[in-house]
C-alpha cells in the first residue's frame with residue numbers, strides 16, 4: 001500500500017459523493033448542470049463535454065466559492081462532488097447496475113409552473129425502489145410573474161427581494177406541489193424549514209437561468225451527504241468502478257468511460273472488464289478526464305493523470321476494449337490476486353446485464 005492510500009474510518013477520509021439529476025423532460029436538468037458548472041459555456045459545447053464523459057466533477061474549492069454567501073461555516077469534508085448526467089431512464093438503470101448502486105444522492109427536478117409530471121413520478125418510483133436519497137430542485141422560480149432577478153443569490157435572500165404578489169404565488173405553487181408529493185406518499189418541505197431531514201425530503205427553489213438557489217442546492221447536497229453517509233463515502237483501497245460507455249475516439253481508439261466510485265486507478269494498472277467474447281485483460285494506457293471546470297470550453301481535449309482517486313468520471317484508453325460491455329464492472333488485478341478469479345468476477349457482471357435485458 002502507498003501511504004496515501006491507507007483508508008481511515010473517519011470523516012476526514014471521504015471520497016466525493018456521486019449525484020445524478022432526474023426529472024421530467026424540459027424541467028431544466030441540463031440547464032441546471034450548465035448553471036452549477038458556473039461557466040457561460042455555450043450549450044453545444046457543454047453538451048459535448050457531457051456526452052464525452054457523462055459526468056462532471058466539481059472540486060470543493062469551487063463549491064466553497066459558490067456557497068460563500070450562505071455563510072455556512074460548515075467545513076467541506078469531501079474533496080468535491082461528482083454529478084452524473086443521466087439522460088433517460090435507460091442510462092440510469094445501467095448506471096445503477098451494480099447492486100451497491102452508483103449514485104449516493106439524486107436531484108429530482110420539478111418545474112414550479114408544472115408541478116409533478118409523468119416522468120417525475122417515474123423518477124420518484126425509481127428512487128424509492130432503490131432507496132436513493134434525493135433532494136427536490138423546484139426549478140424555474142424566475143418564471144413567477146414579476147420575479148426580480150437576484151443573480152446567483154441564496155434563495156432566502158432572493159425571496160426577500162420579491163413583492164408580496166410574487167411571494168404569494170410562490171407559496172401557493174409550493175403548497176400545491178407539497179400536496180402532490182403527499183399523494184405519492186412522500187413528505188416534502190422547503191429545505192430551510194425542514195426539521196426532520198431523512199423523514200421529510202427537502203425542496204430547494206432554484207433558477208437555472210439566473211442562478212437563485214444554486215448555492216443552497218450545492219451546499220445541501222454536500223452537507224447532507226457528508227453528514228449522513230460517512231460510512232458509504234469512506235475512501236477505500238478496494239476499487240469500485242463501472243463502465244458507462246464504450247466509444248471510439250479519434251486518436252485514442254476504442255475507449256471506455258467509467259465512473260470510479262471508490263478506490264484509486266493508476267496508469268499501467270492491469271484491469272479486467274467483461275467482454276462480449278469473454279473477459280478482457282488489458283493494461284490502462286491512459287487515464288483521461290475533461291479539463292477542470294474553468295477550461296471546460298476546450299472541446300475534445302483531455303487531462304492526463306498518473307493516478308485518479310474516487311469519485312471521478314474517467315475515460316480510459318487501453319488495448320482490446322472493442323467488445324467491452326457497458327453497465328459492467330471494471331476490476332483491477334492486484335499483485336496477490338489470482339487472475340482467473342478476477343476474470344470470473346468480471347464475467348459475473350454479464351449475467352446481471354443479460355438479466356436486465358431479458359426483463360426489459
Ligand code: GDP
Nearest residue numbers: 025026027028029030031139140143207208209
Ligand atoms: P431538460 O430536458 O430537463 O434537460 O431541460 P433543459 O435544461 O433542456 O431546459 C428546457 C427548457 O427550459 C430550455 O429552454 C431552458 O432554457 C429552459 N429552462 C431551464 N431551466 C430554466 C429556469 O430555471 N428558468 C427558465 N425561465 N427557463 C429554464
